[in-house]
Amino acid sequence: MDWPSKPYVRDLEFRGYVEGLTYLDDNSQPLCHFFGGIPYALPPVGANRWRRPRSLAPCFRYGTSVSPGKYTGNCGLCPQPGFGEDLNEKSWDEDCLQTNIWIPAGDPPEGGWPVLVWIHGGFLQFGTPRDMDLRAMLRETSCKAIVVTPAYRLNVFGFLASPELASLNTEFATNLGFWDQRLAIEWTWQNINYFGGNASNITVGGYSAGSHSTFHQLAYDLGVPQSKSIIRRVLMLSNGPGMQPKSLDEVQEQFDELLKALQIPTTLSPAERLEKLRSLDAKALIKATIGLQHHQFRAVTDGSFVRQGLMNELDSGVFARKMRERNVKIIMGECSNEHFVYGQWHPPKNTLDSLFQRLQADYPLSACKALVKHYYSDGKLPKNCKTWKDAFGHMYADIQIHHLERGMADALVRHGAGDLLSRYRIEWRAKCCDKKWPKNWGATHGSDMAIWFWGNGEKLGAEEKRVVREAFHDKLGRFLRGEDMHWGTEHPLHIRRLKPDGTVVCEADDRLERGLEVWKVLQHVGATGGSHKARL
Incomplete structure (x- = not known):
């Protein structure tokens, strides 16, 4: 980050002293403070690869x-494929359990700045907090908060699983990416007052996957x-609860496929297989x-971080009851054209099969x-799609975002937690987005x-600043501070909609019925609840 700055030293009391940066504007006035790559855990390397x-x-x-x-x-970059499977291993570092911290300039309010722990996206396969730039937000807007952006283990490093390895107990753990995030949240809770x-x-x-992770962090x-x-x-933001993750038995096929690709004999004991895996670069x-074929490494239902019957807790009302007891509020929503980007991630060939x-690669077979x-x-291609890649x-966008987010919203409302929920849909985008996405993709992921x-x-x-401020940004600041946002909707299942012309309307959700229809289809096969007793 080659931006104008000066050193910024902070006394963390019993944790010692740290030096970060104060970013400066063109007049050498402070924009905000920044610390990059502060460890929140010990390095997960060597014999600690695939341990909690x-x-x-x-x-x-x-x-x-x-x-x-x-x-x-900056934070270490967990080894990962690029979006186009481009390997840039020169910047990889398995010692990635670190966080960046952005702090507003000036004196904090009484009690301290509000805090946002922000989990980056990337399908749980790639991504980094390195691409955040909060200088303008923390200087120009009312949204003043400390933002903690941890890195965490991804793909095979964060979500490898098999019942054989799970039997090794403390030698191996599942859902490590989620455990990393949780430890970063706990570290923030224990240390953020020093900042x-x-x-x-x-x-x-x-x-995206950070939103999906947020659901699982909330559930935990x-x-x-x-x-x-x-x-x-x-x-x-732009992801929902997903389905009940695959069981350990269901991911065995992926594990066997990985061993074959790495030429690790299946005749070895689980401990020997783990040793071989740890020896590979x-x-x-x-x-x-x-x-x-099963290239997506995702969460599993392990009964530890991810509970058995987790999704049924939404349908039964257990989840809503706990949210109500603790008064946990949610902003949840989507962009109108998420599918353009989602169709680029490991797309299928042009056949239904x-x-x-x-x-x-993502979901249980029954689902x-x-x-x-x-x-x-x-068996035919839908009329609104030119290819099976489009379909x-x-x-994929429906299941990851649109439909299952609606299923969760409906469950919260049905069980008395609707006043905790604020929903949105974004159909407008800023001109700067043209640098990254084709114009005809509109408000895409x-x-x-x-x-x-x-x-x-x-x-x-x-004019864009006016639109952004009035549509969402001032409300985001109030949300982080714990104040009433005045969202504008008359019913919790209604949406605050930012239209393509930059105007805002609050109205009924015209996609709700389709979303609930798919939720019920998946509910029937136990993927979104209904097959296990809820426990919490």
Whole structure:
């Protein structure tokens, strides 16, 4: 980040001293403060690859007053495929359990700045908090909060699973990406006051897979005792709760496929297989995963981080009851044209069978069969799609975002938690988005990051700033502070809609019926509840 800055040293009391940066404007006035790559856990490398993240020791110090720990760089980049499967291994670092921290300039309010723990997206396969730029937001807007942006383990490093390896107990753990995120949230809760933050006012949010992660972090937080609960509000932007993740038995096929690709004999014991996997370098592991049929490494229902029957807690009302007890509020919504970007991620070949196979990389087989039967009962390409790749993009966006988000919203409303929910749809995008996405894609996946983060490093025009401020940004600031947003909707299932011309209307959701129809299809096969007793 080669931006005008000067050193910024902060005393973290018993954690020692850290040196970050104060970013400056053209007149050398402070925009905000920044710390990059502060460890929140010990390195998950060597024998600790595929183990739960380990907390820093109570005696851990980041630096001294004479020699402060220098955190002016960035988080480590978990090894990963690029969006186009381009391997840039020169910048990889498995020692990635670190976080960036953005702090408003000036004195904090009484009690400290509100805090947002922001979880980056990337299908849980790639991504980084390195691409955040909050200088303009923290200087120009009323949305003043400390923003903590942790890195976490991804793809095979964060979500490898098999019942054989799970049997090794402390030697191996599942859902590591989620455990990393949780430890980052706990680290924030324990330490953010030293940075001027209010540990009792923490919002957790994310975009895309970060939004999906946010749902699972909320679910986990609702399952701990009130004394250990951290999350006060959540932002679920452009992703929903998903389905009940595959069981350990269901991911065995992926694990066997990975072993074959890496030429690891199946005759070895589980401990020997794990030792072989740990001996391989990151590039070999990533290259092997790219060619798998089951190439998506996602959460599993392990009964530890992800509960059995988790999704049924939504349908039964258990989830809503816990949210009501703790008064956890949600902003949740979508862009209108998410499918353009979603259709680019490992798209199928131009056949229905290829689409069916592609879905199995993400979802349980029973859900894939139910979806194909529902969407393509006659086996023909839908009229609104030119290719099966187009059809996949629409369906993938429906399941990841549009439809299951509506199922969750409906469940919360039915069980008395509707007043905790604020929903939106974005159909407008800033001109700066033209640098990244074709104009005809409109408000596609990711284009609204310029709204939520005030350009996120790109410049907004004067009229664009007015649209962004009035539509959402001032309300986001109030949300983070815990104030009434005055969302404008008359019913919790209605949406606040930013139209293509920049105007805002609050109205009924014309996609709700279709979303609930698909939710019920998946509910029938147990993918969104209905097959297990709810526990929380």
